[in-house]
Amino acid sequence: MVAAPQSPATAKLEVRDLAINYGTKQAVSDISLTIRENEIFGIIGPANAGKTSFLKAINRMEDFDTNMSVAGQILFDGVDTRQVRNVYGLRRRIGVVFPLPVGLPMTVYDNVALAPRLAGVRNKAELNVIVERCLHRAALWDEVKDRLNALGSLLSGGQQQRLTIARALSQEPDLLMLDEFSIAIDPVTTMRIEDVLKELRQEMTIILVTNLVQQARRIADRTAFFLEGSCVEIAPTEDLFTGEVSDQRTRDYVEGRFG
Amino acid sequence: MFASSELNQRNRNRERVFRVLFGTMTALLVLPVIIILVTLVVKGGPVISVEFLFGNPTNGMTAGGIFPALLGTVWLVLVALLASVPLGVAAAIYLSEYAADNWFTRAINLAIINLAGVPSIVHALFGLGAFVVFFGLGTSILAASLTLAIMTLPVVIVATREALQAVPQSFREACWNMGATRWQTIHRVVLPNAITGVLTGVILEVSRTAGETAPIMFTGAAFFLPFLPQSVFDQTMALSLHLFVVSTQVPGMPEQLPFGVALVLIGIVLIMNSLSIALRMYLRGKKKW
Ligand SMILES: Nc1ncnc2c1ncn2[C@@H]1O[C@H](COP(=O)(O)OP(=O)(O)OP(=O)(O)O)[C@@H](O)[C@H]1O
Ligand SMILES: [Mg+2]
Numbered sequence: 001m002v003a004a005p006q007s008p009a010t011a012k013l014e015v016r017d018l019a020i021n022y023g024t025k026q027a028v029s030d031i032s033l034t035i036r037e038n039e040i041f042g043i044i045g046p047a048n049a050g051k052t053s054f055l056k057a058i059n060r061m062e063d064f065d066t067n068m069s070v071a072g073q074i075l076f077d078g079v080d081t082r083q084v085r086n087v088y089g090l091r092r093r094i095g096v097v098f099p100l101p102v103g104l105p106m107t108v109y110d111n112v113a114l115a116p117r118l119a120g121v122r123n124k125a126e127l128n129v130i131v132e133r134c135l136h137r138a139a140l141w142d143e144v145k146d147r148l149n150a151l152g153s154l155l156s157g158g159q160q161q162r163l164t165i166a167r168a169l170s171q172e173p174d175l176l177m178l179d180e181f182s183i184a185i186d187p188v189t190t191m192r193i194e195d196v197l198k199e200l201r202q203e204m205t206i207i208l209v210t211n212l213v214q215q216a217r218r219i220a221d222r223t224a225f226f227l228e229g230s231c232v233e234i235a236p237t238e239d240l241f242t243g244e245v246s247d248q249r250t251r252d253y254v255e256g257r258f259g
Numbered sequence: 260m261f262a263s264s265e266l267n268q269r270n271r272n273r274e275r276v277f278r279v280l281f282g283t284m285t286a287l288l289v290l291p292v293i294i295i296l297v298t299l300v301v302k303g304g305p306v307i308s309v310e311f312l313f314g315n316p317t318n319g320m321t322a323g324g325i326f327p328a329l330l331g332t333v334w335l336v337l338v339a340l341l342a343s344v345p346l347g348v349a350a351a352i353y354l355s356e357y358a359a360d361n362w363f364t365r366a367i368n369l370a371i372i373n374l375a376g377v378p379s380i381v382h383a384l385f386g387l388g389a390f391v392v393f394f395g396l397g398t399s400i401l402a403a404s405l406t407l408a409i410m411t412l413p414v415v416i417v418a419t420r421e422a423l424q425a426v427p428q429s430f431r432e433a434c435w436n437m438g439a440t441r442w443q444t445i446h447r448v449v450l451p452n453a454i455t456g457v458l459t460g461v462i463l464e465v466s467r468t469a470g471e472t473a474p475i476m477f478t479g480a481a482f483f484l485p486f487l488p489q490s491v492f493d494q495t496m497a498l499s500l501h502l503f504v505v506s507t508q509v510p511g512m513p514e515q516l517p518f519g520v521a522l523v524l525i526g527i528v529l530i531m532n533s534l535s536i537a538l539r540m541y542l543r544g545k546k547k548w
Contacts, residue, residue, distance in 0.1 A: 091436060096436050118443055
Protein backbone atom coordinates (compact mmCIF):
# COMPACT_ATOMS: atom_id res chain seq x y z
CA MET A 1 0.00 0.00 0.00
CA VAL A 2 1.23 3.49 -0.85
CA ALA A 3 0.60 6.37 1.49
CA ALA A 4 -1.60 9.01 -0.06
CA PRO A 5 0.67 11.46 -1.92
CA GLN A 6 -1.28 14.57 -0.95
CA SER A 7 -0.86 13.97 2.79
CA PRO A 8 1.71 16.26 4.38
CA ALA A 9 4.93 14.60 5.46
CA THR A 10 4.20 15.32 9.07
CA ALA A 11 0.88 13.49 9.32
CA LYS A 12 0.90 11.31 12.41
CA LEU A 13 -2.60 10.03 12.04
CA GLU A 14 -4.81 10.02 9.04
CA VAL A 15 -8.43 9.13 9.41
CA ARG A 16 -10.47 8.37 6.32
CA ASP A 17 -14.21 7.83 6.20
CA LEU A 18 -14.32 6.49 9.71
CA ALA A 19 -17.62 4.98 10.84
CA ILE A 20 -18.18 3.33 14.20
CA ASN A 21 -21.18 1.22 15.10
CA TYR A 22 -22.33 -0.37 18.32
CA GLY A 23 -24.54 -3.18 17.19
CA THR A 24 -26.79 -1.56 14.66
CA LYS A 25 -26.51 1.85 16.25
CA GLN A 26 -24.18 4.27 14.53
CA ALA A 27 -22.03 6.29 16.92
CA VAL A 28 -19.63 7.92 14.45
CA SER A 29 -19.99 8.40 10.73
CA ASP A 30 -17.90 9.75 7.96
CA ILE A 31 -15.06 11.33 9.86
CA SER A 32 -11.98 12.19 7.84
CA LEU A 33 -9.18 14.23 9.33
CA THR A 34 -5.43 14.43 9.69
CA ILE A 35 -3.52 14.89 12.92
CA ARG A 36 -0.02 16.26 12.56
CA GLU A 37 3.10 15.11 14.25
CA ASN A 38 3.84 16.97 17.49
CA GLU A 39 0.66 18.95 17.67
CA ILE A 40 -1.91 19.04 20.41
CA PHE A 41 -5.14 18.23 18.68
CA GLY A 42 -8.21 19.19 20.67
CA ILE A 43 -11.60 17.57 20.25
CA ILE A 44 -14.62 19.26 21.74
CA GLY A 45 -18.28 18.51 21.46
CA PRO A 46 -21.34 17.73 23.52
CA ALA A 47 -22.18 14.37 25.08
CA ASN A 48 -22.65 11.45 22.67
CA ALA A 49 -20.74 13.26 19.95
CA GLY A 50 -18.57 10.18 19.48
CA LYS A 51 -15.37 11.61 20.93
CA THR A 52 -14.58 8.64 23.13
CA SER A 53 -15.54 6.21 20.40
CA PHE A 54 -13.13 7.97 18.07
CA LEU A 55 -10.24 7.44 20.52
CA LYS A 56 -11.22 3.83 21.06
CA ALA A 57 -11.07 3.13 17.34
CA ILE A 58 -7.55 4.55 17.14
CA ASN A 59 -6.33 2.09 19.77
CA ARG A 60 -8.29 -0.72 18.13
CA MET A 61 -10.40 -1.24 21.18
CA GLU A 62 -13.13 -2.78 19.05
CA ASP A 63 -11.06 -5.94 19.53
CA PHE A 64 -12.32 -6.05 23.15
CA ASP A 65 -15.95 -5.39 22.37
CA THR A 66 -17.71 -7.72 19.96
CA ASN A 67 -20.52 -5.19 19.80
CA MET A 68 -18.32 -2.45 18.38
CA SER A 69 -17.42 -2.35 14.70
CA VAL A 70 -15.25 0.07 12.80
CA ALA A 71 -15.24 0.87 9.11
CA GLY A 72 -12.93 3.15 7.17
CA GLN A 73 -9.23 3.67 7.61
CA ILE A 74 -6.99 5.01 10.33
CA LEU A 75 -3.40 5.37 9.21
CA PHE A 76 -0.82 5.62 11.97
CA ASP A 77 2.49 6.79 10.51
CA GLY A 78 1.04 5.79 7.17
CA VAL A 79 0.16 2.25 8.22
CA ASP A 80 -3.44 1.13 8.30
CA THR A 81 -4.10 0.19 11.91
CA ARG A 82 -6.81 -2.32 10.93
CA GLN A 83 -4.19 -4.25 8.96
CA VAL A 84 -1.47 -4.15 11.62
CA ARG A 85 -0.44 -7.67 12.59
CA ASN A 86 1.32 -6.71 15.80
CA VAL A 87 -1.50 -4.85 17.49
CA TYR A 88 0.40 -5.00 20.80
CA GLY A 89 3.25 -3.04 19.28
CA LEU A 90 0.75 -0.51 17.98
CA ARG A 91 -0.92 -0.07 21.35
CA ARG A 92 2.41 0.32 23.06
CA ARG A 93 3.08 3.38 20.93
CA ILE A 94 -0.27 4.89 21.88
CA GLY A 95 -0.94 6.00 25.43
CA VAL A 96 -4.56 6.41 26.49
CA VAL A 97 -6.19 7.99 29.52
CA PHE A 98 -9.91 7.49 29.93
CA PRO A 99 -12.23 9.55 32.13
CA LEU A 100 -12.87 6.76 34.64
CA PRO A 101 -9.43 6.13 36.07
CA VAL A 102 -8.45 2.54 36.65
CA GLY A 103 -5.72 2.10 39.22
CA LEU A 104 -4.63 -1.47 38.71
CA PRO A 105 -4.66 -3.59 41.87
CA MET A 106 -0.94 -3.35 42.41
CA THR A 107 1.37 -0.83 44.02
CA VAL A 108 1.72 2.69 42.70
CA TYR A 109 5.23 1.80 41.61
CA ASP A 110 4.13 -1.35 39.81
CA ASN A 111 1.32 0.53 38.08
CA VAL A 112 3.79 2.87 36.46
CA ALA A 113 6.47 0.22 35.95
CA LEU A 114 4.04 -2.17 34.28
CA ALA A 115 4.32 -0.87 30.74
CA PRO A 116 8.13 -0.77 30.74
CA ARG A 117 8.18 -4.25 32.23
CA LEU A 118 5.81 -5.50 29.55
CA ALA A 119 8.22 -4.02 27.03
CA GLY A 120 11.04 -5.99 28.62
CA VAL A 121 12.79 -3.50 30.93
CA ARG A 122 14.16 -5.47 33.90
CA ASN A 123 16.83 -3.17 35.24
CA LYS A 124 15.71 -1.81 38.61
CA ALA A 125 17.58 1.47 38.31
CA GLU A 126 16.18 2.08 34.87
CA LEU A 127 12.64 1.39 36.12
CA ASN A 128 13.14 3.76 39.04
CA VAL A 129 14.08 6.55 36.66
CA ILE A 130 11.05 5.94 34.45
CA VAL A 131 8.63 5.73 37.38
CA GLU A 132 9.89 8.93 38.96
CA ARG A 133 9.88 10.85 35.68
CA CYS A 134 6.36 9.78 34.76
CA LEU A 135 4.94 10.51 38.19
CA HIS A 136 6.57 13.94 38.08
CA ARG A 137 5.06 14.69 34.72
CA ALA A 138 1.64 13.60 35.91
CA ALA A 139 2.03 15.98 38.89
CA LEU A 140 1.69 13.10 41.30
CA TRP A 141 5.22 12.50 42.49
CA ASP A 142 5.12 14.79 45.52
CA GLU A 143 1.99 13.12 46.83
CA VAL A 144 3.07 9.52 46.43
CA LYS A 145 6.85 9.54 46.65
CA ASP A 146 6.66 8.30 50.23
CA ARG A 147 4.20 5.55 49.48
CA LEU A 148 5.19 4.05 46.20
CA ASN A 149 4.35 0.69 47.73
CA ALA A 150 0.77 1.59 48.56
CA LEU A 151 -1.93 0.12 46.41
CA GLY A 152 -2.70 2.14 43.30
CA SER A 153 -6.36 1.24 43.57
CA LEU A 154 -6.58 2.87 47.00
CA LEU A 155 -5.50 6.35 45.91
CA SER A 156 -8.11 9.08 45.74
CA GLY A 157 -10.05 9.50 42.50
CA GLY A 158 -7.98 12.44 41.32
CA GLN A 159 -4.76 10.70 42.25
CA GLN A 160 -5.80 7.58 40.37
CA GLN A 161 -6.51 9.72 37.35
CA ARG A 162 -3.03 11.16 37.48
CA LEU A 163 -1.72 7.66 38.04
CA THR A 164 -3.29 6.58 34.76
CA ILE A 165 -1.66 9.57 33.09
CA ALA A 166 1.69 8.51 34.53
CA ARG A 167 1.02 5.00 33.32
CA ALA A 168 0.23 6.17 29.81
CA LEU A 169 3.43 8.24 29.80
CA SER A 170 5.45 5.27 31.01
CA GLN A 171 4.81 3.64 27.64
CA GLU A 172 6.84 6.49 26.12
CA PRO A 173 4.15 6.73 23.46
CA ASP A 174 4.34 8.49 20.09
CA LEU A 175 0.72 9.41 20.49
CA LEU A 176 -0.95 10.35 23.75
CA MET A 177 -4.74 10.38 23.87
CA LEU A 178 -6.40 12.05 26.83
CA ASP A 179 -10.14 11.75 27.32
CA GLU A 180 -11.43 14.33 29.78
CA PHE A 181 -8.38 13.71 31.90
CA SER A 182 -9.14 16.49 34.35
CA ILE A 183 -12.69 15.73 35.52
CA ALA A 184 -11.51 14.59 38.94
CA ILE A 185 -8.48 16.87 39.22
CA ASP A 186 -8.45 20.27 40.88
CA PRO A 187 -7.84 23.36 38.71
CA VAL A 188 -4.37 24.12 40.00
CA THR A 189 -3.08 20.62 39.36
CA THR A 190 -4.87 20.59 36.03
CA MET A 191 -2.90 23.69 35.01
CA ARG A 192 0.33 21.99 36.01
CA ILE A 193 -0.49 18.99 33.86
CA GLU A 194 -1.47 21.26 30.98
CA ASP A 195 1.96 22.89 31.17
CA VAL A 196 3.56 19.48 31.06
CA LEU A 197 1.49 18.59 28.01
CA LYS A 198 2.72 21.69 26.23
CA GLU A 199 6.27 20.56 26.86
CA LEU A 200 5.53 16.97 25.87
CA ARG A 201 4.50 18.21 22.46
CA GLN A 202 8.22 18.14 21.59
CA GLU A 203 8.26 14.40 22.06
CA MET A 204 4.84 13.20 21.01
CA THR A 205 1.55 13.96 19.36
CA ILE A 206 -1.33 14.59 21.72
CA ILE A 207 -5.07 14.24 21.19
CA LEU A 208 -7.01 16.01 23.89
CA VAL A 209 -10.71 15.30 24.22
CA THR A 210 -12.23 17.76 26.58
CA ASN A 211 -15.53 19.04 27.84
CA LEU A 212 -13.82 22.19 28.97
CA VAL A 213 -13.83 24.41 25.94
CA GLN A 214 -11.36 26.73 27.64
CA GLN A 215 -8.93 23.88 28.17
CA ALA A 216 -8.81 23.29 24.44
CA ARG A 217 -8.31 26.99 23.96
CA ARG A 218 -5.41 27.06 26.41
CA ILE A 219 -3.34 24.26 24.95
CA ALA A 220 -4.64 22.82 21.67
CA ASP A 221 -2.99 23.89 18.42
CA ARG A 222 -5.95 22.88 16.35
CA THR A 223 -9.36 21.83 17.53
CA ALA A 224 -12.11 19.75 16.01
CA PHE A 225 -15.74 20.14 16.89
CA PHE A 226 -17.66 16.86 16.96
CA LEU A 227 -21.41 16.73 16.96
CA GLU A 228 -23.69 13.70 16.79
CA GLY A 229 -21.02 11.42 15.44
CA SER A 230 -19.67 13.76 12.81
CA CYS A 231 -16.78 16.13 12.68
CA VAL A 232 -18.39 19.49 11.99
CA GLU A 233 -15.28 21.56 11.76
CA ILE A 234 -11.52 21.58 12.27
CA ALA A 235 -9.64 24.83 12.68
CA PRO A 236 -6.66 26.38 14.43
CA THR A 237 -7.95 26.68 17.96
CA GLU A 238 -7.82 30.45 18.14
CA ASP A 239 -10.02 30.73 15.05
CA LEU A 240 -12.76 28.78 16.78
CA PHE A 241 -12.83 31.31 19.55
CA THR A 242 -12.51 34.48 17.56
CA GLY A 243 -15.45 33.81 15.32
CA GLU A 244 -13.32 32.78 12.35
CA VAL A 245 -15.48 29.77 11.85
CA SER A 246 -17.76 28.80 9.08
CA ASP A 247 -20.28 26.81 11.01
CA GLN A 248 -22.93 28.36 13.18
CA ARG A 249 -23.19 25.22 15.36
CA THR A 250 -19.52 25.46 16.32
CA ARG A 251 -19.90 29.10 17.25
CA ASP A 252 -22.95 28.34 19.36
CA TYR A 253 -21.13 25.56 21.17
CA VAL A 254 -17.94 27.44 22.03
CA GLU A 255 -19.94 30.43 23.14
CA GLY A 256 -22.05 28.24 25.37
CA ARG A 257 -25.25 28.86 23.51
CA PHE A 258 -25.84 25.25 22.76
CA GLY A 259 -29.04 23.49 23.43
CA MET B 260 -40.17 13.82 64.56
CA PHE B 261 -39.24 10.20 65.17
CA ALA B 262 -42.62 9.23 66.51
CA SER B 263 -43.48 5.99 64.82
CA SER B 264 -46.47 5.96 62.59
CA GLU B 265 -48.66 2.92 62.22
CA LEU B 266 -46.90 2.03 58.97
CA ASN B 267 -43.57 2.22 60.70
CA GLN B 268 -44.75 -0.06 63.42
CA ARG B 269 -46.04 -2.59 60.92
CA ASN B 270 -42.74 -2.63 59.04
CA ARG B 271 -40.84 -3.19 62.21
CA ASN B 272 -43.06 -6.09 63.21
CA ARG B 273 -42.59 -7.62 59.80
CA GLU B 274 -38.85 -7.15 60.12
CA ARG B 275 -38.92 -9.10 63.38
CA VAL B 276 -40.98 -11.94 61.90
CA PHE B 277 -38.62 -12.41 58.97
CA ARG B 278 -35.55 -12.26 61.12
CA VAL B 279 -36.90 -15.03 63.36
CA LEU B 280 -38.08 -17.05 60.39
CA PHE B 281 -34.76 -17.01 58.57
CA GLY B 282 -32.85 -17.55 61.80
CA THR B 283 -34.91 -20.65 62.54
CA MET B 284 -34.31 -22.06 59.08
CA THR B 285 -30.58 -21.60 59.51
CA ALA B 286 -30.66 -23.30 62.89
CA LEU B 287 -32.61 -26.23 61.45
CA LEU B 288 -29.96 -26.63 58.80
CA VAL B 289 -27.04 -26.45 61.17
CA LEU B 290 -28.60 -28.76 63.73
CA PRO B 291 -28.11 -32.07 61.84
CA VAL B 292 -24.48 -31.19 61.19
CA ILE B 293 -23.93 -30.58 64.88
CA ILE B 294 -25.71 -33.80 65.82
CA ILE B 295 -23.59 -35.80 63.38
CA LEU B 296 -20.37 -34.28 64.63
CA VAL B 297 -21.27 -34.77 68.28
CA THR B 298 -22.28 -38.39 67.72
CA LEU B 299 -19.05 -39.08 65.89
CA VAL B 300 -16.93 -37.50 68.56
CA VAL B 301 -18.77 -39.17 71.43
CA LYS B 302 -18.91 -42.65 69.89
CA GLY B 303 -15.77 -42.59 67.76
CA GLY B 304 -13.55 -40.48 69.97
CA PRO B 305 -12.62 -43.27 72.41
CA VAL B 306 -11.49 -45.47 69.52
CA ILE B 307 -8.89 -42.97 68.31
CA SER B 308 -5.41 -43.73 69.50
CA VAL B 309 -1.91 -43.74 68.10
CA GLU B 310 -2.27 -47.45 67.47
CA PHE B 311 -5.57 -46.92 65.68
CA LEU B 312 -4.14 -44.21 63.42
CA PHE B 313 -0.81 -45.84 62.64
CA GLY B 314 -1.47 -49.55 62.93
CA ASN B 315 -2.56 -52.19 60.45
CA PRO B 316 -6.03 -53.72 60.63
CA THR B 317 -6.02 -57.10 62.38
CA ASN B 318 -8.48 -59.89 63.17
CA GLY B 319 -10.39 -59.52 59.91
CA MET B 320 -10.43 -55.75 60.35
CA THR B 321 -12.32 -55.92 63.63
CA ALA B 322 -9.30 -54.67 65.54
CA GLY B 323 -6.01 -52.87 65.00
CA GLY B 324 -5.59 -49.65 63.07
CA ILE B 325 -6.48 -47.99 59.82
CA PHE B 326 -3.14 -46.66 58.65
CA PRO B 327 -3.21 -48.22 55.16
CA ALA B 328 -6.61 -46.67 54.51
CA LEU B 329 -5.57 -43.31 55.94
CA LEU B 330 -2.45 -43.16 53.83
CA GLY B 331 -4.38 -44.41 50.80
CA THR B 332 -6.89 -41.59 51.03
CA VAL B 333 -4.13 -39.01 51.25
CA TRP B 334 -2.47 -40.53 48.20
CA LEU B 335 -5.68 -40.62 46.21
CA VAL B 336 -6.56 -37.03 47.00
CA LEU B 337 -3.08 -35.68 46.26
CA VAL B 338 -2.71 -37.46 42.94
CA ALA B 339 -6.23 -36.44 41.94
CA LEU B 340 -5.43 -32.81 42.80
CA LEU B 341 -2.21 -32.94 40.81
CA ALA B 342 -4.19 -34.06 37.79
CA SER B 343 -7.30 -31.96 38.06
CA VAL B 344 -6.06 -28.58 39.28
CA PRO B 345 -3.64 -27.80 36.42
CA LEU B 346 -6.09 -29.15 33.85
CA GLY B 347 -9.12 -27.46 35.33
CA VAL B 348 -7.41 -24.11 35.82
CA ALA B 349 -6.02 -24.18 32.29
CA ALA B 350 -9.43 -24.98 30.85
CA ALA B 351 -11.07 -22.24 32.90
CA ILE B 352 -8.47 -19.71 31.77
CA TYR B 353 -9.08 -20.68 28.19
CA LEU B 354 -12.85 -20.46 28.50
CA SER B 355 -12.86 -17.19 30.39
CA GLU B 356 -9.94 -15.30 28.87
CA TYR B 357 -9.37 -16.60 25.35
CA ALA B 358 -12.48 -18.23 23.92
CA ALA B 359 -14.84 -15.97 22.03
CA ASP B 360 -18.26 -15.64 23.57
CA ASN B 361 -20.27 -17.60 21.00
CA TRP B 362 -22.76 -20.46 20.99
CA PHE B 363 -19.96 -23.02 20.97
CA THR B 364 -18.31 -21.71 24.13
CA ARG B 365 -21.68 -21.42 25.78
CA ALA B 366 -22.46 -25.02 24.85
CA ILE B 367 -19.17 -26.13 26.40
CA ASN B 368 -19.91 -24.18 29.56
CA LEU B 369 -23.31 -25.79 29.79
CA ALA B 370 -21.80 -29.22 29.27
CA ILE B 371 -19.33 -28.62 32.08
CA ILE B 372 -22.05 -27.61 34.48
CA ASN B 373 -24.05 -30.69 33.55
CA LEU B 374 -20.99 -32.86 33.95
CA ALA B 375 -20.87 -31.77 37.59
CA GLY B 376 -24.24 -33.41 38.01
CA VAL B 377 -23.29 -36.82 36.64
CA PRO B 378 -23.63 -39.46 39.39
CA SER B 379 -20.33 -40.73 40.70
CA ILE B 380 -21.17 -44.33 39.82
CA VAL B 381 -21.19 -43.29 36.17
CA HIS B 382 -17.75 -41.79 36.58
CA ALA B 383 -16.70 -45.02 38.24
CA LEU B 384 -17.72 -47.07 35.25
CA PHE B 385 -16.07 -44.58 32.91
CA GLY B 386 -12.86 -44.80 34.94
CA LEU B 387 -13.01 -48.57 34.86
CA GLY B 388 -13.41 -48.63 31.10
CA ALA B 389 -10.99 -45.84 30.28
CA PHE B 390 -8.15 -45.95 32.78
CA VAL B 391 -8.20 -49.48 34.16
CA VAL B 392 -8.90 -51.32 30.92
CA PHE B 393 -8.25 -49.12 27.91
CA PHE B 394 -5.11 -47.36 29.13
CA GLY B 395 -4.07 -50.51 30.90
CA LEU B 396 -3.37 -48.88 34.24
CA GLY B 397 -5.07 -51.77 36.02
CA THR B 398 -6.74 -51.17 39.35
CA SER B 399 -4.27 -48.73 40.84
CA ILE B 400 -3.96 -45.46 42.69
CA LEU B 401 -3.32 -43.74 39.38
CA ALA B 402 -6.49 -45.10 37.77
CA ALA B 403 -8.58 -44.27 40.83
CA SER B 404 -7.11 -40.77 41.18
CA LEU B 405 -7.64 -40.01 37.51
CA THR B 406 -11.24 -41.11 37.86
CA LEU B 407 -11.64 -38.82 40.85
CA ALA B 408 -9.94 -36.04 38.89
CA ILE B 409 -12.33 -36.37 35.97
CA MET B 410 -15.21 -36.35 38.38
CA THR B 411 -14.10 -33.17 40.14
CA LEU B 412 -12.84 -31.28 37.08
CA PRO B 413 -16.17 -29.50 36.51
CA VAL B 414 -16.11 -28.13 40.05
CA VAL B 415 -12.60 -26.79 39.59
CA ILE B 416 -13.40 -25.33 36.18
CA VAL B 417 -16.60 -23.63 37.27
CA ALA B 418 -15.09 -22.21 40.46
CA THR B 419 -12.00 -20.98 38.64
CA ARG B 420 -13.98 -19.45 35.83
CA GLU B 421 -16.16 -17.60 38.26
CA ALA B 422 -13.13 -16.34 40.13
CA LEU B 423 -11.62 -15.09 36.88
CA GLN B 424 -14.81 -13.39 35.87
CA ALA B 425 -15.02 -11.60 39.19
CA VAL B 426 -11.92 -9.63 38.20
CA PRO B 427 -13.26 -6.36 36.74
CA GLN B 428 -13.07 -6.11 32.97
CA SER B 429 -11.70 -2.58 33.31
CA PHE B 430 -8.46 -4.02 34.73
CA ARG B 431 -8.00 -6.14 31.64
CA GLU B 432 -8.78 -3.31 29.28
CA ALA B 433 -6.39 -0.95 31.04
CA CYS B 434 -3.71 -3.57 30.63
CA TRP B 435 -4.52 -4.37 26.99
CA ASN B 436 -4.54 -0.69 26.20
CA MET B 437 -0.91 -0.55 27.21
CA GLY B 438 -0.11 -3.17 24.63
CA ALA B 439 -0.12 -6.17 26.94
CA THR B 440 -0.88 -9.49 25.32
CA ARG B 441 -3.64 -11.70 26.68
CA TRP B 442 -1.15 -13.83 28.53
CA GLN B 443 0.71 -10.87 30.03
CA THR B 444 -2.61 -9.55 31.28
CA ILE B 445 -3.65 -12.88 32.73
CA HIS B 446 -0.35 -13.46 34.41
CA ARG B 447 0.16 -9.95 35.83
CA VAL B 448 -3.36 -8.81 36.64
CA VAL B 449 -6.06 -11.45 36.36
CA LEU B 450 -4.57 -14.50 38.05
CA PRO B 451 -3.09 -12.71 41.08
CA ASN B 452 -6.56 -11.36 41.78
CA ALA B 453 -8.43 -14.59 41.16
CA ILE B 454 -6.26 -16.92 43.17
CA THR B 455 -8.49 -16.90 46.24
CA GLY B 456 -11.46 -18.03 44.19
CA VAL B 457 -9.42 -20.78 42.60
CA LEU B 458 -8.55 -22.05 46.06
CA THR B 459 -12.23 -22.19 46.91
CA GLY B 460 -12.70 -24.59 44.03
CA VAL B 461 -9.83 -26.68 45.29
CA ILE B 462 -11.28 -26.80 48.79
CA LEU B 463 -14.58 -28.06 47.46
CA GLU B 464 -12.77 -30.63 45.45
CA VAL B 465 -10.74 -31.94 48.35
CA SER B 466 -13.82 -32.50 50.47
CA ARG B 467 -15.56 -34.35 47.73
CA THR B 468 -12.59 -36.40 46.62
CA ALA B 469 -11.72 -37.69 50.07
CA GLY B 470 -15.24 -38.90 50.73
CA GLU B 471 -16.06 -40.55 47.41
CA THR B 472 -16.42 -44.31 47.43
CA ALA B 473 -18.00 -45.50 44.22
CA PRO B 474 -15.44 -44.11 41.76
CA ILE B 475 -12.49 -45.71 43.55
CA MET B 476 -14.13 -49.00 44.34
CA PHE B 477 -13.77 -50.36 40.80
CA THR B 478 -10.62 -48.52 39.87
CA GLY B 479 -8.05 -48.81 42.61
CA ALA B 480 -9.30 -49.12 46.15
CA ALA B 481 -9.02 -52.51 47.78
CA PHE B 482 -11.16 -54.15 50.41
CA PHE B 483 -8.18 -55.20 52.45
CA LEU B 484 -4.47 -55.05 51.73
CA PRO B 485 -1.85 -56.33 54.12
CA PHE B 486 0.79 -53.92 52.80
CA LEU B 487 1.17 -50.23 52.00
CA PRO B 488 1.22 -49.07 48.36
CA GLN B 489 4.73 -48.67 46.98
CA SER B 490 3.86 -46.55 43.93
CA VAL B 491 0.88 -45.07 42.13
CA PHE B 492 0.57 -48.30 40.18
CA ASP B 493 -0.38 -50.26 43.30
CA GLN B 494 -3.81 -50.71 44.72
CA THR B 495 -4.53 -49.11 48.03
CA MET B 496 -7.04 -49.14 50.84
CA ALA B 497 -9.05 -45.95 51.34
CA LEU B 498 -10.93 -44.54 54.31
CA SER B 499 -14.23 -44.10 52.53
CA LEU B 500 -14.32 -47.67 51.28
CA HIS B 501 -12.99 -48.95 54.59
CA LEU B 502 -15.83 -47.17 56.36
CA PHE B 503 -18.33 -48.85 54.07
CA VAL B 504 -16.71 -52.21 54.64
CA VAL B 505 -16.45 -52.06 58.42
CA SER B 506 -19.99 -50.70 58.69
CA THR B 507 -21.77 -53.26 56.57
CA GLN B 508 -19.58 -56.10 55.34
CA VAL B 509 -17.86 -57.57 58.35
CA PRO B 510 -19.77 -59.56 60.96
CA GLY B 511 -18.75 -59.17 64.59
CA MET B 512 -17.48 -55.62 64.17
CA PRO B 513 -17.16 -53.67 67.44
CA GLU B 514 -19.85 -51.02 67.44
CA GLN B 515 -17.49 -48.09 68.00
CA LEU B 516 -14.99 -48.81 65.25
CA PRO B 517 -16.93 -47.45 62.24
CA PHE B 518 -17.51 -44.22 64.15
CA GLY B 519 -13.79 -43.93 64.69
CA VAL B 520 -13.13 -44.40 60.97
CA ALA B 521 -15.74 -41.79 60.08
CA LEU B 522 -14.25 -39.36 62.56
CA VAL B 523 -10.80 -39.78 61.02
CA LEU B 524 -12.21 -39.30 57.51
CA ILE B 525 -13.92 -36.08 58.52
CA GLY B 526 -10.79 -35.04 60.37
CA ILE B 527 -8.68 -35.44 57.23
CA VAL B 528 -11.12 -33.41 55.17
CA LEU B 529 -11.17 -30.71 57.84
CA ILE B 530 -7.39 -30.56 58.05
CA MET B 531 -6.98 -30.31 54.29
CA ASN B 532 -9.71 -27.69 54.10
CA SER B 533 -8.25 -25.62 56.91
CA LEU B 534 -4.91 -25.60 55.16
CA SER B 535 -6.43 -24.15 52.03
CA ILE B 536 -8.65 -21.77 54.00
CA ALA B 537 -5.58 -20.51 55.84
CA LEU B 538 -3.79 -20.03 52.54
CA ARG B 539 -6.81 -18.28 51.16
CA MET B 540 -7.03 -15.91 54.09
CA TYR B 541 -3.37 -15.13 53.79
CA LEU B 542 -3.80 -14.33 50.11
CA ARG B 543 -6.98 -12.36 50.67
CA GLY B 544 -5.12 -10.22 53.17
CA LYS B 545 -3.03 -9.23 50.20
CA LYS B 546 -6.00 -8.72 47.91
CA LYS B 547 -5.69 -5.45 46.20
CA TRP B 548 -8.99 -3.80 45.58
N1 LIG C 1 -19.81 0.39 24.65
C1 LIG C 1 -20.86 0.96 24.01
N2 LIG C 1 -21.92 0.20 23.66
C2 LIG C 1 -22.98 0.73 23.03
N3 LIG C 1 -23.08 2.01 22.69
C3 LIG C 1 -22.08 2.84 23.01
C4 LIG C 1 -20.91 2.34 23.69
N4 LIG C 1 -20.07 3.39 23.89
C5 LIG C 1 -20.67 4.46 23.34
N5 LIG C 1 -21.86 4.14 22.82
C6 LIG C 1 -22.79 5.06 22.12
O1 LIG C 1 -22.07 5.74 21.12
C7 LIG C 1 -22.41 7.11 21.08
C8 LIG C 1 -21.15 7.96 21.20
O2 LIG C 1 -20.62 7.79 22.49
P1 LIG C 1 -19.22 8.34 22.94
O3 LIG C 1 -18.90 7.78 24.27
O4 LIG C 1 -18.24 8.14 21.87
O5 LIG C 1 -19.55 9.90 23.10
P2 LIG C 1 -18.68 11.05 23.75
O6 LIG C 1 -18.58 12.14 22.74
O7 LIG C 1 -17.41 10.53 24.28
O8 LIG C 1 -19.64 11.53 24.92
P3 LIG C 1 -19.24 12.10 26.37
O9 LIG C 1 -18.89 13.53 26.20
O10 LIG C 1 -20.52 11.92 27.15
O11 LIG C 1 -18.15 11.27 26.89
C9 LIG C 1 -23.40 7.34 22.19
O12 LIG C 1 -24.68 7.43 21.63
C10 LIG C 1 -23.28 6.14 23.07
O13 LIG C 1 -24.52 5.79 23.61
MG1 LIG D 1 -16.63 10.36 26.23
